[in-house]
Amino acid sequence: MTGFGRKLAKGAAALGVVGWALAAPPQAQAAPPDIVIGAVYPLSGNAAPIGHDAQVALQAMTDIINGHMDMPMLMGQGGGLSNLGGARIKLIFADSQNNPQIARTEAERLITQDHVVAVIGSYTSFTAVTISQICNRYEIPYISAENSSPTLSKQGLAWFFRPSPTDIDFSGAMFAFFAGIGKQTGRPVHSVAIIHENSVFGTDSSRIQTGLADQAGIKVLANISYQSSTPSLSVEAERLKAADADVVLPTSYTSDAILLVHAMHDAGYTPKAILAQDAGFIDQAFLTASGPLADNIMSRSSFALDAGKSRPAIAKVNAYFKPLDNGKDLNDMTSREMTAMQVLADAINRAGSTDHLKLQAALKATDIPGNQTIMPWVGIKFDATGQNTEGNPVIQQYQHGEWHTIFPFDVASAPAVWNVGK
Amino acid sequence: MSAAIIIQVAIGGLLMGLVYALVAAGLSLIFGLMDVVNFAHGELLMLAMYATLVLHQAIGLDPLVQLPLVAALLFGVGVAIYRGLIARALGIRFNTGMAQIFVTFGLSIFLVGTAQLVFGSDFRAITDGVLSNRTLALGKIVLPLSQVAAGLVCLLAFAALVLISRTEFGRALEATREDRDAVALIGIDRDKVFSIGWGIGAATVGIAGVMLANFYYISPTVGANFALIAYVTVALGGFGSLLGALVAGVLVGLVEAMTALVMDPSLKQVGIFAIYVLVLMFRPRGLFGRL
Numbered sequence: 001m002t003g004f005g006r007k008l009a010k011g012a013a014a015l016g017v018v019g020w021a022l023a024a025p026p027q028a029q030a031a032p033p034d035i036v037i038g039a040v041y042p043l044s045g046n047a048a049p050i051g052h053d054a055q056v057a058l059q060a061m062t063d064i065i066n067g068h069m070d071m072p073m074l075m076g077q078g079g080g081l082s083n084l085g086g087a088r089i090k091l092i093f094a095d096s097q098n099n100p101q102i103a104r105t106e107a108e109r110l111i112t113q114d115h116v117v118a119v120i121g122s123y124t125s126f127t128a129v130t131i132s133q134i135c136n137r138y139e140i141p142y143i144s145a146e147n148s149s150p151t152l153s154k155q156g157l158a159w160f161f162r163p164s165p166t167d168i169d170f171s172g173a174m175f176a177f178f179a180g181i182g183k184q185t186g187r188p189v190h191s192v193a194i195i196h197e198n199s200v201f202g203t204d205s206s207r208i209q210t211g212l213a214d215q216a217g218i219k220v221l222a223n224i225s226y227q228s229s230t231p232s233l234s235v236e237a238e239r240l241k242a243a244d245a246d247v248v249l250p251t252s253y254t255s256d257a258i259l260l261v262h263a264m265h266d267a268g269y270t271p272k273a274i275l276a277q278d279a280g281f282i283d284q285a286f287l288t289a290s291g292p293l294a295d296n297i298m299s300r301s302s303f304a305l306d307a308g309k310s311r312p313a314i315a316k317v318n319a320y321f322k323p324l325d326n327g328k329d330l331n332d333m334t335s336r337e338m339t340a341m342q343v344l345a346d347a348i349n350r351a352g353s354t355d356h357l358k359l360q361a362a363l364k365a366t367d368i369p370g371n372q373t374i375m376p377w378v379g380i381k382f383d384a385t386g387q388n389t390e391g392n393p394v395i396q397q398y399q400h401g402e403w404h405t406i407f408p409f410d411v412a413s414a415p416a417v418w419n420v421g422k
Numbered sequence: 423m424s425a426a427i428i429i430q431v432a433i434g435g436l437l438m439g440l441v442y443a444l445v446a447a448g449l450s451l452i453f454g455l456m457d458v459v460n461f462a463h464g465e466l467l468m469l470a471m472y473a474t475l476v477l478h479q480a481i482g483l484d485p486l487v488q489l490p491l492v493a494a495l496l497f498g499v500g501v502a503i504y505r506g507l508i509a510r511a512l513g514i515r516f517n518t519g520m521a522q523i524f525v526t527f528g529l530s531i532f533l534v535g536t537a538q539l540v541f542g543s544d545f546r547a548i549t550d551g552v553l554s555n556r557t558l559a560l561g562k563i564v565l566p567l568s569q570v571a572a573g574l575v576c577l578l579a580f581a582a583l584v585l586i587s588r589t590e591f592g593r594a595l596e597a598t599r600e601d602r603d604a605v606a607l608i609g610i611d612r613d614k615v616f617s618i619g620w621g622i623g624a625a626t627v628g629i630a631g632v633m634l635a636n637f638y639y640i641s642p643t644v645g646a647n648f649a650l651i652a653y654v655t656v657a658l659g660g661f662g663s664l665l666g667a668l669v670a671g672v673l674v675g676l677v678e679a680m681t682a683l684v685m686d687p688s689l690k691q692v693g694i695f696a697i698y699v700l701v702l703m704f705r706p707r708g709l710f711g712r713l
Binding site: 043044045046048049052198224225226227229230231232234235239241242254255258259262265266267284285288289290291293 | 538546547549559566647648651679683686687
């Protein structure tokens with residue numbers, strides 16, 4: 001093209017743009033800016049399956065809040081955040097690699113570079129320690145979705161909020177179940193064997209369970225700790241077999257949970273009952289990899305898929321979530337992740353602003369009735385440490401390929417298969 | 423503590439130790455041959471486990487039947503890694519040592535990422551193999567058949583490696599190990615020896631992967647669980663020594679199991695590393711090393 005030709009073409013293009021601008025109708029009022037929320041999860045490494053499920057769950061809840069799906073729960077009507085002109089939530093994920101140092105760096109990057117208004121995380125309690133501390137330093141709320149270590153609430157952090165129950169509540173429910181099932185069947189629990197991974201999650205869990213067993217007059221015949229992602233748990237299984245307690249209480253992440261049930265089987269040991277501290281034992285990958293070895297395993301849970309009667313949103317939310325997560329039903333992790341996003345969205349909406357102090361005040365004033373969530377909890381109200389005081393756990397059992405609520409008895413959907421004392 | 427538990431734990435440690443030994447043998451062979459530490463060794467194990475899973479799911483082949491197939495596949499992978507990456511890294515004239523480290527380290531990250539992309543990050547397991555979840559009870563001793571088979575296959579693989587070392591190629595391998603420059607003068611194709619050495623090293627870890635897939639979970643990061651132990655085993659046994667890898671593997675398995683039995687299992691690696699430190703202090707070339 002000649003120099004004159006190029007000038008002609010540029011001129012025509014400029015005229016075209018001006019003409020289009022003049023012809024365009026006056027623009028509607030600009031959409032409010034997106035509310036950016038950070039999420040730190042293990043998206044690679046040994047805990048990546050859980051991280052990916054969390055990614056789907058948080059995005060699904062964001063879709064519900066931003067969209068128009070009309071779910072029967074708080075923020076379920078959609079249309080964005082009404083008090084911020086219908087602003088939409090935008091999620092930014094960061095990969096912690098399940099490493100506390102990387103989790104801290106990634107959380108800091110989200111805060112300083114992406115300017116997130118809050119951070120949600122993080123599956124493992126040891127990554128939550130560093131994330132919650134860095135959030136506290138920058139005065140950005142950290143919503144702990146499913147970290148269950150009670151130590152996290154005792155750090156004295158003003159920006160830490162946890163809707164989920166802790167292992168104190170969970171373990172309390174386990175021992176209440178032992179008392180209840182003992183009365184109901186006449187076959188009480190006399191002894192337990194504890195096995196746990198040795199990070200803050202496992203050690204906290206073991207400490208609480210030992211204390212509760214002591215109070216209940218139940219003997220702790222073994223208390224075994226191991227390092228997560230160990231190549232073998234066969235000796236640990238032998239020690240459990242030698243203890244032969246009424247109930248085995250494992251606190252394990254997915255890979256170790258798979259190894260443990262196989263190791264117990266290979267040692268020729270079938271515990272009378274296994275009551276797990278959630279985590280790896282409720283992961284679909286564990287259930288698939290363990291096959292029949294997972295039958296009748298019990299776990300504490302803060303979610304009950306079969307509580308649809310009192311929580312009408314469960315069925316609709318699950319119907320939306322399940323195809324997104326490769327056919328996996330909502331579970332104890334993914335339900336709590338969705339709830340964490342719901343709690344945060346509600347607080348931002350009530351604050352009517354993304355100002356961190358207003359958001360902190362709104363979070364502190366959170367008061368959500370249980371029936372406005374998908375959780376079987378009484379509700380969500382935070383105490384001075386940021387811990388929900390109205391989250392009550394349930395005990396579930398994996399029977400015939402499905403999780404059934406077996407305790408508290410008044411909300412149970414199936415009787416417990418109870419082999420203790422037989 | 424009853425005698426039955428001690429015997430059971432010792433057998434478990436021995437069987438696991440044989441697997442450690444075979445994983446370490448491949449690493450030791452490659453290092454002994456050309457002084458290259460393969461940081462992607464654990465990932466080759468992972469690759470073999472996924473290959474076993476895919477073949478099992480796609481055409482229903484039991485892992486035991488797949489042994490020669492996966493071993494051949496990994497042999498090809500080993501040769502390809504040498505030809506495509508290592509030979510080029512060896513050709514770099516500046517900072518060769520670092521280039522070799524980074525090329526295998528980078529390969530390990532690449533393989534983990536690719537596995538996560540292709541297979542997802544979920545944990546998988548073969549639950550319907552001929553040996554899956556089968557046990558043999560001998561009085562109070564219970565033997566998991568999948569692990570017994572793994573131990574036997576590992577011993578057979580070691581026997582095969584010894585046989586290979588006695589062939590003409592084995593002698594060429596040994597000669598190349600002794601003096602990689604001199605062998606060219608007597609008509610040995612050094613490049614060919616190196617690539618076959620890599621092939622055999624990868625096939626060895628491939629066999630361990632197939633047997634592990636019978637009783638262990640499969641995930642993109644599974645190799646890391648075994649890689650560290652493999653490095654310790656090789657250093658303990660002596661770099662380049664097959665017998666060293668076998669003895670050290672079994673020793674590591676037994677010490678790990680016994681430590682977990684008498685101490686807190688979270689400290690079970692203390693026993694392994696204590697022996698490792700002692701060997702380093704008093705016999706730095708390893709138990710059977712000739713360096």
